[in-house]
Amino acid sequence: xxxxxxxxxxxxxxxxxxxxxxxxxxxxxxxxxxxxxxxxxxxxxxxxxxxxxxxxxxxxxxxxxxxxxxxxxxxxxxxxxxxxxxxxxxxxxxxxxxxxxxxxxxxxxxxxxxxxxxxxxxxxxxxxxxxxxxxxxxxxxxxxxxxxxxxxxxxxxxxxxxxxxxxxxxxxxxxxxxxxxxxxxxxxxxxxxxxxxxxxxxxxxxxxxxxxxxxxxxxxxxxxxxxxxxxxxxxxx
Amino acid sequence: xxxxxxxxxxxxxxxxxxxxxxxxxxxxxxxxxxxxxxxxxxxxxxxxxxxxxxxxxxxxxxxxxxxxxxxxxxxxxxxxxxxxxxxxxxxxxxxxxxxxxxxxxxxxxxxxxxxxxxxxxxxxxxxxxxxxxxxxxxxxxxxxxxxxxxxxxxxxxxxxxxxxxxxxxxxxxxxxxxxxxxxxxxxxxxxxxxxxxxxxxxxxxxxxxxxxxxxxxxxxxxxxxxxxxxxxxxxxx
DNA sequence: CTGGTAAAGTGGTCAGGCCAATTCCGGGGC
DNA sequence: GCCCCGGAATTGGCCTGACCACTTTACCAG
Numbered sequence: 001x002x003x004x005x006x007x008x009x010x011x012x013x014x015x016x017x018x019x020x021x022x023x024x025x026x027x028x029x030x031x032x033x034x035x036x037x038x039x040x041x042x043x044x045x046x047x048x049x050x051x052x053x054x055x056x057x058x059x060x061x062x063x064x065x066x067x068x069x070x071x072x073x074x075x076x077x078x079x080x081x082x083x084x085x086x087x088x089x090x091x092x093x094x095x096x097x098x099x100x101x102x103x104x105x106x107x108x109x110x111x112x113x114x115x116x117x118x119x120x121x122x123x124x125x126x127x128x129x130x131x132x133x134x135x136x137x138x139x140x141x142x143x144x145x146x147x148x149x150x151x152x153x154x155x156x157x158x159x160x161x162x163x164x165x166x167x168x169x170x171x172x173x174x175x176x177x178x179x180x181x182x183x184x185x186x187x188x189x190x191x192x193x194x195x196x197x198x199x200x201x202x203x204x205x206x207x208x209x210x211x212x213x214x215x216x217x218x219x220x221x222x223x224x225x226x227x228x229x230x231x232x233x234x235x236x237x
Numbered sequence: 238x239x240x241x242x243x244x245x246x247x248x249x250x251x252x253x254x255x256x257x258x259x260x261x262x263x264x265x266x267x268x269x270x271x272x273x274x275x276x277x278x279x280x281x282x283x284x285x286x287x288x289x290x291x292x293x294x295x296x297x298x299x300x301x302x303x304x305x306x307x308x309x310x311x312x313x314x315x316x317x318x319x320x321x322x323x324x325x326x327x328x329x330x331x332x333x334x335x336x337x338x339x340x341x342x343x344x345x346x347x348x349x350x351x352x353x354x355x356x357x358x359x360x361x362x363x364x365x366x367x368x369x370x371x372x373x374x375x376x377x378x379x380x381x382x383x384x385x386x387x388x389x390x391x392x393x394x395x396x397x398x399x400x401x402x403x404x405x406x407x408x409x410x411x412x413x414x415x416x417x418x419x420x421x422x423x424x425x426x427x428x429x430x431x432x433x434x435x436x437x438x439x440x441x442x443x444x445x446x447x448x449x450x451x452x453x454x455x456x457x458x459x460x461x462x463x464x465x466x467x468x469x470x471x472x473x474x
Numbered sequence: 475c476t477g478g479t480a481a482a483g484t485g486g487t488c489a490g491g492c493c494a495a496t497t498c499c500g501g502g503g504c
Numbered sequence: 505g506c507c508c509c510g511g512a513a514t515t516g517g518c519c520t521g522a523c524c525a526c527t528t529t530a531c532c533a534g
Binding site: 010011047048049050067071 | 519526528
Binding site for chain 2: 497
């Protein structure tokens with residue numbers, strides 16, 4: 001597998017991509033050992049340092065694991081990843097504000113262009129939420145699903161990605177505690193009622209109403225967080 | 238945290254972590270140039286190959302950018318690697334539309350509440366962009382910096398996170414080709430002029446004008462992509 | 475068969491060198 | 505005086521070759 005004569009990418013990148021391709025294609029199975037650095041260098045017609053640089057890139061990308069004195073082992077396709085993270089000191093309000101902006105627009109777009117199947121998916125998530133609440137468990141997961149499916153129904157995958165990113169921030173160390181305060185059955189009933197308003201506006205193809213309903217929902221969520229937040233501050237003082 | 242007296246991590250990791258910490262702490266600001274590899278090696282008491290390995294790791298992690306013959310440049314805190322990824326078949330238009338919505342709001346918020354230092358940071362990024370364009374190189378990195386700093390100036394770290402997430406999508410396999418079509422000096426001049434309008438509105442504390450200017454910028458960007466996109470489709474057919 | 479020890483294999487790191495791209499600077503042309 | 509351009513200095517890209525540390529294997533003695 002000769003290297004291109006006119007490839008402007010740096011050498012370590014070319015090598016890393018070639019090896020990554022082999023791993024993706026299953027040429028090297030997970031757990032399998034790659035040839036020694038010296039052999040790879042000879043086979044590819046490059047120097048050992050270049051191979052080493054490529055292997056380090058692959059290690060950072062999660063493709064391989066390097067064991068000192070033993071060898072380089074493939075880890076398999078689809079690299080492990082860490083997502084961006086919100087600064088620890090940013091309160092929940094900035095996040096809610098961002099969601100207010102973005103998710104209200106998602107709701108509006110969904111009302112305009114969602115397919116029947118997508119509307120159905122949103123309704124399913126809401127039903128699931130209701131069922132969990134009836135069983136007395138906290139419908140946190142289905143709440144997330146509801147919002148995500150609306151974002152998907154907007155027809156804009158970039159917005160869907162953003163909503164998912166923001167929602168996953170709630171799994172941070174600080175937000176879990178707040179989530180807890182927020183968790184009384186009565187408050188969940190309010191949230192479910194607000195969700196019904198949103199889904200109805202979408203189903204009725206009313207973009208303006210959908211946006212307004214989502215904004216109301218977010219405003220209420222902000223207020224609920226606010227009370228928890230105050231309690232928390234008072235306890236600290 | 239192990240914190241062993243004899244650090245068993247491989248050397249390149251120790252070096253990379255050390256440099257990454259400096260970037261996170263703002264010791265090296267975004268866009269700033271790091272010392273040459275040879276100097277770093279001498280300062281840290283290690284060999285140049287080890288420094289090179291560390292820099293490659295940092296490059297993969299999105300901390301730095303290496304420009305041949307010029308130097309190593311910090312990209313800013315928090316890496317871009319391995320984040321959630323957009324579906325491969327979603328065109329650039331969904332992404333632009335999402336940025337249209339979010340970044341225009343960021344500009345408006347920035348005009349309302351940015352500190353003097355934050356406005357200054359945005360202006361710096363624009364100056365940097367102009368400088369790079371004058372040198373004939375594509376100011377892609379400083380373009381990114383400009384938009385990121387406006388998002389930071391909004392005072393909402395969740396929005397800043399979102400903007401960063403969306404911007405990093407452009408590094409996908411498909412977008413790079415488009416970026417290329419988009420890269421004529423004349424088009425960059427237009428982009429820089431639009432950036433000036435945005436930054437002026439922010440400096441003058443006019444939220445409405447800032448939002449409008451950013452929306453115009455995004456509309457034009459969409460049109461530019463549109464022509465590239467059509468060309469691309471035609472070539473495929 | 476067991477245990478330990480020597481040898482081979484493999485990655486870790488270093489030193490030093492040459493090449494190519496970029497940047498910088500000073501001198502010549504207009 | 506201003507601009508352009510060509511060479512020198514700077515900087516990253518890549519290579520050769522070597523030695524060290526750790527791991528695995530092989531072999532031999534008990």
